[in-house]
Amino acid sequence: MQKNTNLKAYSLKEMEHYKIHGRTDASLYPLPLFFNGSAVEVNATGSELWIDVEAEFDVHEPWIWTTLNGSFISRQMLLPGSQSLCLFRGMSPDTAKNVKFIRETQPMPDNEACHILVKGFWSDGSFLPVPDKKLKLEFIGDSITSGEGTYGAREDTDWLPMYMGCSRNYAEMTCEALNAEYRLFSQGGWGVLCGWDNDPRHNIPSRYEKLCGLAGGEAGKRLGADRPYDFKGWQPDAVIVNLGTNDASAFNEPAWRDPESGEVFKQRRNPDGSFHPQDLMRFEKAASDFLAMLRKNNPASHIVWAYGMLGYDLTLAITDAVNSYRRNSGDSNVAFLQLPDTTQETLGSHAHPGIRSHRRSAAVLTEYLRKRLDL
């Protein structure tokens, strides 16, 4: 490789022009990318651009992808350690190139150090301002929003970071269609009330108000993942909640037993197969409570509960929760949207929605938001 001797190092600490996507603490250096969809974006002139990052993990490796002028360029596993990755080479130096370096995979809340830290860039050009998008969307979800199944073959059934990603999920597609920027808050297997296996700790509301309540372990803490999230700094035009799939699974799975206290948690079905009313009720309460929490933190955002990509089991329970929240609060800026269920033809890997299913849901959601937000 011919050495480009004009490259100069730029530390994030000193750079004026770059944009951070996703929840993080912008004052930290190096800058942690906690979430799927978390990214650093620059507008750079010059013929060549590199990024300096540091990665670490125990078990589940992080993946990243990059875009150039808004178009997908690369996707790769990050190996551990400090490293320089080339974002482009050999380009016409004078024009500004828009580049995003994006975390593909969700936070890994199991107790392990899985992080991506961004330190800075190497460039033979200069950095121009990166304007905000006019439209801001927040997506809250589970494995669907983590894009599980959007990579990998249909017969692949392992749970692997490799099969996940935001690069092909409905949130990314929706935002591309609407020219929006987004933040994701999602975790595979988690629900509103409990996880797919009845684990009541795996509920999204309990972590939503922390900076990155989904990052685990000491490393996460050290990076400040546990601190309160500053909602005021980034108010979305709409909050899309895509939860309920794992709450529905819990009704089919065995009880969960707390390894420490021995306590047991289980969403029950009646002998005739219908949901136990008490358990349905506590799911609905968790859902309407979560709407109240969302409203508290996002006073003016449109909130839409978008549900159905892996079955419609809780459609009526969720709408009941939405109705109940609306009645109690008088807040009518909350809606329900059904997303197309995944079929055999639109299935991806690991029994999750594939790219074609995400495309269908993105189309429905895009049309909905365009009309509702008058875009």
Added chain:
Amino acid sequence: MQKNTNLKAYSLKEMEHYKIHGRTDASLYPLPLFFNGSAVEVNATGSELWIDVEAEFDVHEPWIWTTLNGSFISRQMLLPGSQSLCLFRGMSPDTAKNVKFIRETQPMPDNEACHILVKGFWSDGSFLPVPDKKLKLEFIGDSITSGEGTYGAREDTDWLPMYMGCSRNYAEMTCEALNAEYRLFSQGGWGVLCGWDNDPRHNIPSRYEKLCGLAGGEAGKRLGADRPYDFKGWQPDAVIVNLGTNDASAFNEPAWRDPESGEVFKQRRNPDGSFHPQDLMRFEKAASDFLAMLRKNNPASHIVWAYGMLGYDLTLAITDAVNSYRRNSGDSNVAFLQLPDTTQETLGSHAHPGIRSHRRSAAVLTEYLRKRLDL
């Protein structure tokens, strides 16, 4: 035209093998086709087949369409009077041809004589048995289910029978995909509680239990349209209710004044634009009462309220009604399904869903029924 001297007349009165589609009184002769989708179906050998029909109307003319071996062949306005229409000519005589003669347009409940009566056939072959389809679906709706807008150019804004039809609507498409037979009960402008213009007489539930509560006038009465409908004779596997669009419009339209009593009816909005809770409540009550009526008459059918092709305004009110009915009745075989809203690109004539919108909804409904009914 070379005269086919082998044609023989067959009166419905004496024919053994033919199948009637749609609600009617099979003992009547000539046989009235009251509804859009009402049809006479035969399996006929021979080279040539004609049908003898009689049509009459004041203002809104009826349209018909025909299929041969399940494929669309013709669509035309019926002129008044007795007439013979050729269904096929010049075919290989030995094979059996499946032919349907189908009423395209909805009943016209305004006080006028609009009817199609079938008397019989002319054939140079013979008639074979017409088997029932395994799957039976009933669709209840408004102008969407009457297929308004599925014909005509986007800029056409007249209210005309010509623009309506079942030949291109989502019910026909769904049944073709699922190989189902169907009955339609739909009326443009009508709702669950009241019509689009707040006219409380224009509610579907008040007519649903009559043979053809939607046929109007003395002529309709004479044909028995007012008699109770025999639900037992044809129990659908699923009842699809596509109502609510006109109930939503009523909130935006001026009050309706009864021309006789002077009484006034109006679904109101609050000053902030939200629905008046009392009026919303009476809509919801009408909806859950209708579900009870549907269940009474269709004890084992899956009931799904499929809504959204002209906006999602009442999604939450309808799901509330469904939830309320389920709680009160303990009946869990009732569901809600959201159909894709019509966009500028999928619009048909008269500001109604066009064929592309119907196709999208048919796809969603087909997938839903296939999974739910385990087809």
Added chain:
Amino acid sequence: MQKNTNLKAYSLKEMEHYKIHGRTDASLYPLPLFFNGSAVEVNATGSELWIDVEAEFDVHEPWIWTTLNGSFISRQMLLPGSQSLCLFRGMSPDTAKNVKFIRETQPMPDNEACHILVKGFWSDGSFLPVPDKKLKLEFIGDSITSGEGTYGAREDTDWLPMYMGCSRNYAEMTCEALNAEYRLFSQGGWGVLCGWDNDPRHNIPSRYEKLCGLAGGEAGKRLGADRPYDFKGWQPDAVIVNLGTNDASAFNEPAWRDPESGEVFKQRRNPDGSFHPQDLMRFEKAASDFLAMLRKNNPASHIVWAYGMLGYDLTLAITDAVNSYRRNSGDSNVAFLQLPDTTQETLGSHAHPGIRSHRRSAAVLTEYLRKRLDL
């Protein structure tokens, strides 16, 4: 039917504003519609419009279809005799409605009287000028251009007018996409050199220069079908030749024997299955001669031979003919375009391209013409 007492009769003889589509002799009264795609078009105000026509035939009945404001409304068999057909009723009287009454089926050259004659209209409004379209396209073809197979079920195998039509063929679709008016000159089973069955009389070039060389019998003659066609009166921007399919079939079919002279005609294959070079050569000569005839009559038109919807057997022979014509004439305004072959999925009735195949070819042709004619 409520009688509209405001209807007035308008004879074509006296009408100022109407447009004729398709080759015909505009001086004839009543006006014959010889070809598929032949039509009378009006812009009419008023609430109601009827057309007076006369039909006659021996064996193969003619079909017609109508459009309102450019959108498909009806399709029906014409029964023999004089008759009035209603084109619209009950419309807002003040706006002008564009209406086309279109012959659906090809000329029937077997010796029989198959004609549609237009006499005039009944209207309670008035007739406005009908502007020409800027773009004019001529299509010359066989059963594909006659739309055989675009109606009917895939398992239907009779040769029937009912299964044919221009309402769903690639020519109509292309012209709708390009906003063009068109003339069709097509005949099922015919070729450039000979018919599918080696009948050398069934070659399109021998009839192309007559008004309607494809109309048969005494009746056709009486109507002037045999007279020379006035090419100057309507010069197309492009001539699309979709021929060769039947010439390819002839290589597979038994020899044809002239019933009168006893002479025999046969396009032969070599023992190894390849085309006999002599026979291929006479096909190519017929094709390049036809190009010369087309150029003579259409001096400035772009000519494109569009081939392939039922197999690519003669692709190289046709391009050879095109190359040969170009070399000999120095005319470089002649091109070759391959249309997508019909697959099992896109097949219609009678082993012919179905509507989906026509859609694919229309898309290719539309893109081609848009680029080539700089539209």
Added chain:
Amino acid sequence: MQKNTNLKAYSLKEMEHYKIHGRTDASLYPLPLFFNGSAVEVNATGSELWIDVEAEFDVHEPWIWTTLNGSFISRQMLLPGSQSLCLFRGMSPDTAKNVKFIRETQPMPDNEACHILVKGFWSDGSFLPVPDKKLKLEFIGDSITSGEGTYGAREDTDWLPMYMGCSRNYAEMTCEALNAEYRLFSQGGWGVLCGWDNDPRHNIPSRYEKLCGLAGGEAGKRLGADRPYDFKGWQPDAVIVNLGTNDASAFNEPAWRDPESGEVFKQRRNPDGSFHPQDLMRFEKAASDFLAMLRKNNPASHIVWAYGMLGYDLTLAITDAVNSYRRNSGDSNVAFLQLPDTTQETLGSHAHPGIRSHRRSAAVLTEYLRKRLDL
């Protein structure tokens, strides 16, 4: 990263079970991947798999992509030097995983060392046999077959390896649809007679018979790229030639002057814009000579010249060459297929066909081969 202590090193030298895709010299170690689409494929059990590779280049960096069980997983630039890349981690150890490590970018014939060498793997499982596919296809082409424009935004106009690739090109798509293995021989800017800029050295036939006539420089020579290619070792069922686009450009570009001899080369147009007959003729001769060369080396393969993705300018010249070759050789196993031209909507980066254009062409080619090869 938790260290997997069970990983064992496997050198290609000693491995029994792996499959090489693309032309190369299997006896070399480390194994060079010369071409876009060149790959090493294994079926590996175990939980983890790494590959050891070595990359080098001056200017244009090589890109690679990987698949797991036939599905796209990653795409990245290779940085220079020896390195280990992780192909999967954390999988269920017992099942066999099919993995391909694929060169994305074309050979770079400019005088520079641009190579990827494969040395071996690290695995905690074992390697199973990799069966050949039943169907083998060879694609010969230019920038289109090199996938230029399939990555990158529409407004990107630099010539960059980053925008190229076989992972999204029509060859890959066709082979996925037909379950075929393939070899690519393509070079951006090159033609049959000369390059886009009239450089007569940039003609594919002159290099086709060498192992990798497209690899440049001393490094290429050292790796044996200049040696004759062993055609017998891998006979394709079909050879797809997608050339002519650059030969067409040459007619529009200025003359090329040989920097050494000063000689000039130029494909000329006549004053009226048509191709100069002499120059057209030498193109046609080059094309028919190339067909003869293809036949010599691939005696039983179906050969199809598939052309049109960037315009139809040379359709008639190419068919003329095909016809001429067929006549002279008596070889009738050679055909012409037109691929859909790229439109504004299907354009990719650098004014080349985008992924949607490649999808359309792959569909046409897939249908063609399925019918022609009776698959």
